[in-house]
Amino acid sequence: MARNYVPLSQVVDDFIITLESDDYANTASDNIVRTYALRGIREMGFDFLKVIRSLKLSVDTSNNTVTLPDDYVDWTKVGVVGSDGLIYVLGENKNLNYSQIYTTDAAGNTSDSDGDGLLDREDSKSATSGNAGGATTLSDSYSFNNYLHNNDIGTLYGAGGGNYHGEFRVNLDQNRLELKGNNSMSQVVIEYVADEGRATNPRVHAYAEEALRSYMYYKLVERKSSVPAGEKARARAEYYNERRKANARMKSVTKEEILKTIRKNFKQAPKR
Numbered sequence: 001m002a003r004n005y006v007p008l009s010q011v012v013d014d015f016i017i018t019l020e021s022d023d024y025a026n027t028a029s030d031n032i033v034r035t036y037a038l039r040g041i042r043e044m045g046f047d048f049l050k051v052i053r054s055l056k057l058s059v060d061t062s063n064n065t066v067t068l069p070d071d072y073v074d075w076t077k078v079g080v081v082g083s084d085g086l087i088y089v090l091g092e093n094k095n096l097n098y099s100q101i102y103t104t105d106a107a108g109n110t111s112d113s114d115g116d117g118l119l120d121r122e123d124s125k126s127a128t129s130g131n132a133g134g135a136t137t138l139s140d141s142y143s144f145n146n147y148l149h150n151n152d153i154g155t156l157y158g159a160g161g162g163n164y165h166g167e168f169r170v171n172l173d174q175n176r177l178e179l180k181g182n183n184s185m186s187q188v189v190i191e192y193v194a195d196e197g198r199a200t201n202p203r204v205h206a207y208a209e210e211a212l213r214s215y216m217y218y219k220l221v222e223r224k225s226s227v228p229a230g231e232k233a234r235a236r237a238e239y240y241n242e243r244r245k246a247n248a249r250m251k252s253v254t255k256e257e258i259l260k261t262i263r264k265n266f267k268q269a270p271k272r
Helices: 008-017 030-047 206-222 229-265
Strands: 005-007 051-058 065-067 072-081 087-089 143-149 152-157 167-171 176-180 187-194 203-205
Touching: 005 008, 005 206, 008 030, 008 203, 008 206, 030 206, 030 229, 051 065, 051 072, 176 187, 203 206, 206 229
Parallel strands: 051 143
Antiparallel strands: 005 203, 051 187, 065 176, 072 087, 072 187, 143 152, 167 176
8 A cells, every 4th residue: 555545444543543432432332433433534535535546448239338346436537448459548428328229028028139128218319409519629648547457556657649538427326337439349448536435445645645534533523412512513524624624735745746747758958
């Protein structure tokens, strides 16, 4: 695990160990503490602690769909692996026509091409009026961040080219990507915002560790009738203060990363 991240299990264990006998949260069970810890990283993750992951996924060639990861929240980039091994970006088209074939048996039972016997509301869609999601200009370079391959995390670089090389639509009802392009699509790379709370081994950035501890304590005492209102107000204020500090620290890291990228790619123009 990267040094700037702390395992959630360690945060939970440390929190429980440091509770004093007269602490307002000392009666909370280990499971309750862990539950609030997971809620905390999820809440902060949706705001300023976004976790970005990239995965290469196989395409179901029978219907050109890809099952979304279990921890999927929202996409940031989607690309298809070409026959040359390079990755080409796909453009989103919410109006993508993805009608399926329906059959009716002798008994009058209707089923769809998924074979589940259900006429899901997402199974039959007609393209509506408006922009059909045609080619949109892209920069000539892009990357898929935090790409996991053979237990190593790095950056996966795609091929430039200026335009989208196909289209996709996110179907949350059926938890999948629906693709439109050439018939050679066999693998897709998706960069997405992940729900760290659903990870196998959740972790939190070291800059936000104290904010998470404050959140856990605040939520543990928030609804306890035996806890004075003043203590609840103090716990709430401490959490939002630690959250503000963590947010500022994370922004400074992001700014520094941007500056490093600019300096790395900067080419000085020749002077007369």
